[in-house]
Amino acid sequence: MKKEVKIGLIGYGTIAQGVVRLLKENKKEIQSRLGAQLKLVGVADKDWKRKRKYPLEKSLRLNDAYQLINNPEIDIIIELVGDFPGVAEMLIDSLKAGKSVVTANKAVLAKYGKKIFQTAVRTGSQIFFEASVGGGIPVLRALRTGLCANQIQEIYGIVNGTCNYIITEMEQGRGEYKDVLKEAQRLGYAEADPGADVEGIDALHKLVILVLLGYGVSLDINKIYREGISDLSLLDFRTAQDLGYRLRLLAIARQENGFIDARVHPTLIPANSLLAKVEGVYNAIYVRGNFVGPTLFYGQGAGMEPTASAVVSDVMELARNLLSGKKSSRIKPSGYYQENPRQLKFKPIEELKMPYYLRLWVLDQPGVLAKISGILARHKISIRSVIQREGREGDSVPLVIITHLALEKSVQKAVREINRLKVVIQPAKVIRILTELEK
Numbered sequence: 547m548k549k550e551v552k553i554g555l556i557g558y559g560t561i562a563q564g565v566v567r568l569l570k571e572n573k574k575e576i577q578s579r580l581g582a583q584l585k586l587v588g589v590a591d592k593d594w595k596r597k598r599k600y601p602l603e604k605s606l607r608l609n610d611a612y613q614l615i616n617n618p619e620i621d622i623i624i625e626l627v628g629d630f631p632g633v634a635e636m637l638i639d640s641l642k643a644g645k646s647v648v649t650a651n652k653a654v655l656a657k658y659g660k661k662i663f664q665t666a667v668r669t670g671s672q673i674f675f676e677a678s679v680g681g682g683i684p685v686l687r688a689l690r691t692g693l694c695a696n697q698i699q700e701i702y703g704i705v706n707g708t709c710n711y712i713i714t715e716m717e718q719g720r721g722e723y724k725d726v727l728k729e730a731q732r733l734g735y736a737e738a739d740p741g742a743d744v745e746g747i748d749a750l751h752k753l754v755i756l757v758l759l760g761y762g763v764s765l766d767i768n769k770i771y772r773e774g775i776s777d778l779s780l781l782d783f784r785t786a787q788d789l790g791y792r793l794r795l796l797a798i799a800r801q802e803n804g805f806i807d808a809r810v811h812p813t814l815i816p817a818n819s820l821l822a823k824v825e826g827v828y829n830a831i832y833v834r835g836n837f838v839g840p841t842l843f844y845g846q847g848a849g850m851e852p853t854a855s856a857v858v859s860d861v862m863e864l865a866r867n868l869l870s871g872k873k874s875s876r877i878k879p880s881g882y883y884q885e886n887p888r889q890l891k892f893k894p895i896e897e898l899k900m901p902y903y904l905r906l907w908v909l910d911q912p913g914v915l916a917k918i919s920g921i922l923a924r925h926k927i928s929i930r931s932v933i934q935r936e937g938r939e940g941d942s943v944p945l946v947i948i949t950h951l952a953l954e955k956s957v958q959k960a961v962r963e964i965n966r967l968k969v970v971i972q973p974a975k976v977i978r979i980l981t982e983l984e985k
């Protein structure tokens with residue numbers, strides 16, 4: 547039995563420092579679980595002058611990832627670089643060189659996953675990517691193994707801690723979006739350039755990976771509807787609370803009657819649901835399988851330590867395979883031998899039906915509601931309630947309309963028409979409502 551598994555690490559940023567620390571601090575635990583040692587033989591990074599919280603010993607420092615990829619001694623490559631040109635190639639070349647690979651790179655997997663996974667299957671090399679969704683939460687492993695006897699029916703994920711922090715701070719009335727974002731940046735919960743998080747791009751990348759593992763379906767990222775949180779206002783949070791809802795940015799994937807739909811958008815969910823209780827930077831992924839029923843995975847979705855935990859758990863699983871003589875994976879990267887086994891057809895958001903929340907700022911004049919409700923009626927959208935909120939900005943007042951079940955396509959058309967009305971001062975904010983969710 548091989549008693550040592552050799553590792554090369556590409557990138558020495560936040561997560562990589564956590565990995566090196568974990569390998570050191572939990573060395574005994576790891577060794578006693580594996581019956582072997584994990585030996586870090588080198589770390590490649592572009593810039594060793596940059597100060598790190600946990601500096602790396604000089605003898606391990608390298609400047610070029612290919613010094614690791616081309617090193618025949620190395621068994622496992624960990625890639626912790628991020629979404630940069632050339633990183634997909636690094637993963638592919640590592641697999642081609644016969645290495646087992648671990649990555650946390652949701653962006654690269656969402657964009658180039660098909661090619662990367664095909665390379666893994668063709669070369670018989672293995673790739674694990676637990677840390678790419680939900681940081682330290684082992685939800686991908688659950689989908690691949692613990693839940694693999696099920697047909698997954700729905701996945702609802704709070705998968706971006708930055709957004710959940712901002713949303714739950716707004717929910718507490720701590721300020722409008724811009725102020726709360728500034729505070730999140732000060733605390734290190736949001737990046738200086740927060741676009742990938744607050745516009746739902748990061749959640750979209752994670753959704754693509756969840757869909758692959760949950761349904762065996764490889765979705766084109768460009769087909770998936772995505773909407774971020776940057777135009778939510780305190781008014782929406784207050785109204786949501788009064789109506790018995792909470793707002794969360796959800797990554798949603800559901801299959802029904804031969805169709806799959808997938809989307810990322812702010813969603814009104816029942817205030818007493820489990821996901822409504824997920825606050826701050828925490829993540830939670832709700833998965834319902836046809837035999838297991840509802841399950842919920844909750845924990846820290848980012849950060850040095852939780853993410854390192856997921857990375858090293860992948861390394862250990864790969865090491866176990868290598869130690870038992872299995873170089874190629876028992877399971878395909880997606881967990882499926884056949885792509886899209888249930889032949890699910892993608893249903894675009896336009897074809898979905900759900901209730902809607904429409905927030906409008908309108909001139910305070912008689913007849914305004916009649917104009918708006920007339921447009922909605924023409925598009926076969928029936929109104930469940932109309933709420934006139936307190937508050938005034940100049941001549942305009944806020945108006946919230948809740949609809950019954952309506953077709954997204956019709957809502958989009960109606961809203962375009964409503965926005966053209968002279969009495970409508972700001973484009974309507976549309977928020978989709980999920981009326982039923984596990985309590």
Ligand SMILES: NC(=O)c1ccc[n+]([C@@H]2O[C@H](COP(=O)([O-])OP(=O)(O)OC[C@H]3O[C@@H](n4cnc5c(N)ncnc54)[C@H](OP(=O)(O)O)[C@@H]3O)[C@@H](O)[C@H]2O)c1
Binds near residue numbers: 559590651
């Ligand atoms: N941070 C989290 O909480 C978290 C959570 C889950 C998943 N992830 C994922 O984990 C990965 C790493 O994230 P991170 O936060 O640790 O990123 P990071 O702090 O930016 O670290 C990335 C490191 O890679 C280096 N690098 C860039 N190009 C390179 C190249 N061609 N060869 C070698 N090194 C290179 C960077 O150097 P320079 O700084 O000099 O460019 C930096 O030291 C990403 O894919 C991220 O999406 C992160």
